[in-house]
Amino acid sequence: MTYENLLTATDNGVLTITINRPDKLNALNKKTVSEISEAIKAAKDNADVKAIIITGSGPKSFVAGADIAEFVGLSVEQGKALAKMGQDAFRSIETCPKPVIAAVNGFALGGGCELSMACHLRVASENAKFGQPEVNLGLIAGYGGTQRLIQYIGKTKAAELHMTADMINAEQALTLGLVNYVVPADQLIAKCLEIIEKIKSKSPKAITGVINSVNAYFENGMDGFNAEIEEFGKCFATEDFKEGTSAFLEKRKANFTGK
Numbered sequence: 199m200t201y202e203n204l205l206t207a208t209d210n211g212v213l214t215i216t217i218n219r220p221d222k223l224n225a226l227n228k229k230t231v232s233e234i235s236e237a238i239k240a241a242k243d244n245a246d247v248k249a250i251i252i253t254g255s256g257p258k259s260f261v262a263g264a265d266i267a268e269f270v271g272l273s274v275e276q277g278k279a280l281a282k283m284g285q286d287a288f289r290s291i292e293t294c295p296k297p298v299i300a301a302v303n304g305f306a307l308g309g310g311c312e313l314s315m316a317c318h319l320r321v322a323s324e325n326a327k328f329g330q331p332e333v334n335l336g337l338i339a340g341y342g343g344t345q346r347l348i349q350y351i352g353k354t355k356a357a358e359l360h361m362t363a364d365m366i367n368a369e370q371a372l373t374l375g376l377v378n379y380v381v382p383a384d385q386l387i388a389k390c391l392e393i394i395e396k397i398k399s400k401s402p403k404a405i406t407g408v409i410n411s412v413n414a415y416f417e418n419g420m421d422g423f424n425a426e427i428e429e430f431g432k433c434f435a436t437e438d439f440k441e442g443t444s445a446f447l448e449k450r451k452a453n454f455t456g457k
Contacts, residue, residue, distance in 0.1 A: 199240055203230040205255065206237060211248035212394055213241050214387075216255050223262035224254040226309040228283065230265075234313075235287040238294055248402065249394040250294070252317060253301035254310075257383065260302045260326065261310025266335065269434075270443050277340075278431030284309065284341030285423055288316035293413060295406040297397050299390045302326045303383065307365070312339060315346040318409060320376065321390050322368040323383040328376060329365035335446055336438030336454060340430035345422045350376050 199206070205216040215237050217224040234252075241247045254260040272280065291298050291313075300306075300317035307329045314320050314328070322328075330339050330347065338344060339360065347356040351374040359366070368380040381389045397405060433439045437457040445452035 199237070201233045201237065203227070204233050204237060208247060211246060211398065212251060212391065213237075213244075213247045213249070214251045214253065216253050217261055218255045220256040220259075222265065223259035223305060224256070224310070225263055225265045226261055226284075226313070227265035227268055228280070231284055231287045231309075235290055238287075238290045238298075241296065242294055247296060248398050249296055250298045251301050251387065251390050251394070252291075252298060252313070253303055253387070257304065257325075259304040259310070260300070260306040261313055262305040263308035263310055263331070264341075266443055266446050269335075269337075270447070272434050274431045274435050277434035278427050281340035281427045281430040284312070285427070288312060288342050291316040292318075293409070294318075295409060296402075297394065297405060297409070299393060301386050301390050302328075302368075302377065303386055308332055308339070308343075309341050312341040312343040312346065315350065315376075316342065318412075319378050319393065320371075321379045321381065321386060321393070322371060322377045323386045324368055324380060325383060326368040326371070326377075326380070327365045328368075328371050329363065330360050331363035331365075333361060334363050334442060334452065336436055336440070336442035336452070337433045338426070338429055340426065342423060342426070344426050345416075347376075349416055350374070 205218045207214050298317045300314040300320045302314050302322040305327050306314045311328050330343050332339050371377045372380050438454045442452045
């Protein structure tokens, strides 16, 4: 299958999905999110695919966030619909019965951090950076970030990162438990394949059972996801959102008023 914003290749039972918008640092627009969902569905239905790697094109960025230009002018209901679409796409990764590893090859910010967290495992290059900077735009994370970051690093640190918009580097992410391994950039895919080879040697049904069981521990968090949709949508009615997105697109510092 051919995609507009993804490159896909299958080798030895491993599907590699590369988000290919290097001129935008692989920022997620609606088309890209939709294509990721389609690619995951196709992989689930393809018996020849045993595992999946998701990465970004170029040396700088896994995914540097969402495509903010698409957010401008959205209503509350449209904002909620956008969050629902992103959550559904990333949920399809999280619930995929085949192991999915994020090969984080640079910036994983906003939607990029959320995408990486939807994967079952994360391997980061030494230059990777993670963060949820949505508050800089008068927004909150909308694709599951408020829920999944808590699961990985705990409520206190997750709240700090969401509220300060601070980035953390790969070693900090490893210490916090956000990533499984940190490796030199030229060893990133090789490390992912090493892990996958171990997993491929196990029972696929058992691996699916592990995925389903681990996910089940957090199922009650779906109430949190619904709350996130509501709050994400409400942001679109605020002056701060308009100011934040305008400042971002005009490359200036935002002046938030709390309105």
